[in-house]
Amino acid sequence: MKTLLPTSTAGSLPKPSWLAKPETLWSPWKLQDEELIEGKQDALRLTLDDQDRAGIDIVSDGEQTRQHFVTTFIEHLSGVDFENRQTVKIRNRYNASVPSVVGTVTREKPVFVEDAKFLRTLTKKPIKWALPGPMTMIDTLYDGHYKSREKLAWDFAKILNQEAKELEAVGVDVIQFDEPAFNVFFDEVNDWGIATLEKAIEGLKCETAVHICYGYGIKANIDWKNTLGQEWRQYEEIFPRLQKSNIDLISLECQNSRVPMDLIELIRGKKVMVGAIDVATNTIETPEKVADILRKALQFVDADKLYPCTNCGMAPLSREVARGKLNALGAGVEIVRKELSV
Known part of the structure; x- marks a missing residue:
């Protein structure tokens, strides 16, 4: 029987302190x-x-084998x-030292396939695997070769499609593309961003998702959010086109967010991963607070299409806080499941 309101995480979970420095993005490995x-x-x-104990239904690798959600993939490309x-x-928010594109980008070998194969041996639950989306990849690089964001994005989309097909072949059930850049470059998203995303999922039979958030709880992101006014309506610019796309699931940020919930109406018919856990605070939500967000979302998305989730990745948080938030997600969903089954 299909699980009602299947839970998952949007991306990263904190790494153990013996593997990498806690509460730090891009933290170097402590082993070799x-x-x-x-x-x-x-x-x-x-x-x-941790995910099993919290009752998470669609599990992930928590990005334990990568330093960063974008650059670790790019490191493996020519x-x-x-x-x-x-x-x-x-x-458009903060400066970063990034690698340079110096020639045609190609994928010589699989990047995450062995890790996914290993995770598949550990669980019988559905697995979700996150990949960076084409637009967010180009926004995390200096392009000295293509001189065209769109051309580079199309080549990345082809590479992502190769990787996604191999991940599907080793048993990954949901492949998610992380596209925080979709909340910033609206014209490009509608001109070619969604088209390149559809190229990345071409031919896949597993479920596909796009994760569009307002970022980790780091200072640059929080400062940016403070400039967005009382209502965050960025999704309004891109949801109509996404609603017509071939992507199955759309992941968005709702908890402690100024996103008007009724924007979900714009993607009616899609499965929606509703972010019910705020990753920009150490305060652990109560199960009731999680349940409240889900009840509001249910006004705009049918119960069989609602996938409770976190707003974004939790890599910058402590393991204790992340565990508490996972448990709150699982417990909050149980409250709403009971209400729906009455």
């Missing part, structure tokens, strides 16, 4: 060589255990120089 491989696998087991770094502004 064979020890690092074993350590990553141990971290996968632990993150899976045509990108990580030594020749340039400073660019990421999503």
